[in-house]
Amino acid sequence: MNREEFDRAAQEYRVLNIIVRRDGETVFRADYDDEIRRNQYSVTKSFTSAAVGIAQKEGLLSLDERLTDAFRDDLPAHVSENLRQATVRDLLTMCLGQDRGFLMGEQRPFLPETDWVKYSLALPFVHAPGTVFQYNNVGPYLAGVLVQRRAGCTLDRYLTPRLFAPLGIIAPTWETDPMGYSFGAGGLFLCVSELLRFGELLLAGGKWNGRQLIPADYIAEASSKQVENGGEGYGYLFWRGAHNTYRADGKYGQYAIVLPDDNAVIAVNAECRPQHLLLDFLMREKALLLGLH
Template sequence: MKSLELKPLIRVLNELETRSCLIEQQGHRIMDYYREPQIANELYKINSCTKSVISALISIAMDQQLVPQPETPIFEFFPQLGKDNDARKRDITIEHLLTMSAGFNWTEFGGQNSFPTMSKTSDWVQFVLSQPLSDIPGTRMEYSSGCSQLLATLLRSASGQAVAEFAEKHLFQPLGIYKYHWETDPQGTHTGGFGLHLRPLDMLKFGRLYLNQGSWEGRQIIQIETVRYSTRPFLPASKPQKAYYGCHWWTSSFSDERKAGTKIDYFYALGFGGQYIIVVPAYDMVVVLTADKFKKKRTPVDIFRQYLVPLLLQENA
C-alpha cells in the first residue's frame, strides 16, 4: 500500500480523533498513527479484546495438556454444578464457553443477568453458574463476559498459576510484552472478558502472532491446528456485531466485487468503544485501532470496514 493511498485514511483518523491506528503488512509497518506522541507508550484498556488474549492462553494451556480438550465438561472444574437443579448445565463444555454457547440466560449489556450486574457481586463465578439456561448448550451464541470469567478461573485452577503469571511466562515475555495492567475479580482471578490494559504496539504483536499461525521468531507459541480451530467461525452472532464467532475471536469477510465476488476472510478481537486487533491473512496484514472518544448515543465508526477495506480493494484491483 502506497503512502499516498493512506492519506484519505489519515484524514479520517484525524477527523474522528482516533487514539491510534497501526497497520503492518508483509512484516513492514505501513502506518504508525497516534493522536498524540505519548499514546505510543501509554497503557490503555483494550476492553473485550481481553477475551481473545484469554483464548490464546487457554489454547497454550491445551497445547501443554494443562487444560483438557474442548469437549471436556466444565463440571470437572466447577463441581458445584452437580447440585444444580438443571442437569443440562453439566453438559456445558470448555468449547461452549469459548464460543459463548453455554446456554445461560444472559444480557451482557444490562439487566439482572448481565456483565454490569456480575461485576457488582462478591463472587462472579457463582453468579454466572447460577444463571438459568435459556438454550441447550452448544446451540446458540450469546455474548457473555461471564463465560470469559469462567475460562479465566478454569485456567487459574488448571495451571496452578495466576492468569497474568501464566500469560507472562507463555505469551507476554516471548512476544516482548513487558508493560501491562490487568484487573481482577473479588477472588483475585484476573478478568477474562475485559480489564487488560496494553500499549497499541503490543496489541499489534499479539495480532502478528495469530497472522503467523502461532509462530513467533521461529518458536511455535500456539500450535497451528489450535490457532485454526480458535479462529474459524462456529456460530452466527448479532450482538454486539453481526458476524460469526469463533473461540473468543470474531470472524467475518468482505467481498471484492471486481473479482467475481471473491470473499476475503478475516478475524478480529473487538473491544467496547472501538478497540480492534484485526488479522487479514490474504493480505498478510494486522491492523490495530484504539479509540477513547466514544459517545454512548453513537455507534463507533468501523474504520476498518468503512475506510481501510476500500483502499485494500483499490490497491489489489
Template sequence: MNNELLNDLVLSVKSQNLHVLNVIVRQDGNIIAKHDFEEEKPTLLYSVSKTFTSMAVGIAINEGYFKISDLVIDFFPDIQHVPINEYLNEMTIHDLLCMGTGHAECPVMKADWNNGKEWDISQLFFQEPVIFKPGTHFTYNNASTYMLSKIISSTTGSNLNEYLDEKIFRHLDIPKPKWDTCPIGIPQGFSGLYLTAEQLSRFGQLILDKGMWKGKQLIPSSYIEQATSVQIKTNDFTPYFATADHHQGYGYQIWMNSYSNSYRMDGLYGQYVVMLPEKNAVITYISDEPQNMTGVLELTWDTLIEKL
C-alpha cells in the first residue's frame, strides 16, 4: 500500500470541505492506496446502480434471452391506455441503455413515491410523450433503466438482484446486497443498490478487465467494449452542475470522461468509479456530498492522475 499517493487528495478534500467517505485506488489489479474519512459500510450507490443493471443486460443478451435490437413495446403487451406513436414503436433495448428513448423529460420525475398503493414506473414511461426519434437525443432518464430491470425480470425468471447475485456478486465474493425496490417489488435498477467502497471497487476492476475475473469471463468483453464507448452524444445535457465530464458522450449506463479513453460510473452525492485503461487503474469514491458532487470527481484529475 502506498497511502502517500492520496496525501494531496486528502488535503484537497479538507480544504474544499468535500464530504468524501472512502477512496480506494486500484492499479494492475491490486489495491495500492486507500483512505477512509469515515468507517466503510454498505452505502446507497444511487445512479452507480445503473451500470450494474447494464451489465446484467449484457449477460442476458449473451445468454439469448433477448437482443439489443429488440423493440421495447414487445416486452409489455399488457400496457393499456397508451398513445402508441411511430417513435414509441421504434424504441429498442439499445435506446434504453444509452438513454436515447426520445423522451424530453424523465418519467420518474412524475412518480408519487408517497402513494401507498402498488404502482409501476413502466406505466409512467409509456405515458410520457416520445418526441424525438429514438437514438438521436440524450435525456437522463431513470425510467429507462427501470425498464431494463423489469425486462430482466420478465425474461430471465429472476429479478435483477437475484440475477446479478448468480452471475456476478458471488464470483466477486460479495454477499447478496440490498437493492431497493419499486412499489410492485421490482429492483429499481436506476438506483437502490448498497455496497461498500471495497466491494464496489471490485466491480470497477471487473469492468476495466472487460468482464474477466480470476480467469472466468463473467460479462462478454464485446458488450463491455460497447458499453464503455460513446453510444450517444451528450452535448445538450446542461444541468447546473455540468462540466466537461458530462459532455463527452454516454455508453450503456456509463459516462465518458474528459480524460482521454476513460469512463466512469456516476451517482448522486459523489459516488464514482473512475476507470482509466491507459493507467490500468480504477478509482472508487463513496461520498455524501450534497453541494459539489463534481468536485469529488475532479479530485481524480487534480490530485491523482499524474501520480499513476
C-alpha cells in the first residue's frame, strides 16, 4: 500500500489524526480533520495507571493493599469473601471479580446513585479476584479515587505538576463523578499531539527531559502481560498487542501504541466502529507508518 492508498483507507476507517514518531523524529503525520481536544475514552485508564505508579512511589498507596482497608468506610453491610481478598492490584488488571461491566459510558448518565464508590463496592464480586478477565470501569474508577483521597486533590490536579505540565499538557478537561472525583476510567480530553507525548514518555521508560516522571520499574510492570485476556494479554490498564507492542486504548480508535522493538510510538484519534478494524489496519501497515518501506 502506498501513501495515497493509505490515506483513502484511513478515511474509510474514520481516522481523524495520526502521528508516528520513531527514533525521536516524526516519520508520518496525517490530519484528516482539525487537531482538537477529543474525548480519549478508555485511554484515560492508562493515565490513571500512571497516577497509581507515581502515588505508589510517593508512598501514598500499595498495590498489595486490600480494598477492605483502602475503602473501609465505603463497604457494604455484607462483605463477601471475594471482596475481602481483592487488592489495589486487582483494580488495574480487569480481574476484579465482578461478572460484567459497570459504570460504563451508556450507564453513567442514568445511575440514580450519587456515591459511586459505595455503589461499586456493593456490586456482586462473583469471581475470586485475579481469576477472570472482565472489562469493567469499576477497577480504574476506584483506583483513581484512591489516589485522589490519598493525595487530597483530583487526578487532574495531582497529575498537573507530575505529568501534564512537564509534557506541555495545559489544563485538560476530565469527566467527574457526582461527588467531584475525576473519573479514572474515561472522559479525559486531549489532542493527538498530547497523546503522542504520553506515548513517548512511556517509550522512554517514564523519563522526560532528564526527569523521571513515572517510575521506570512501574512502567515495565504495567506494560507487561499480567493476566490472560483471550488475546495478547493485559497489564495494569494497558493492552498488550502484536509485535511486542502495548497501548493505551480508547473507544472508537483512540490509541497511543508503543512499539519498543522499533523505538516508535503511533498516536491516533478516530471515530471507527468497530475499533479493532482500525487497530488491525494500523498493524498491517506498520512498515509504511514507520517509514520502513
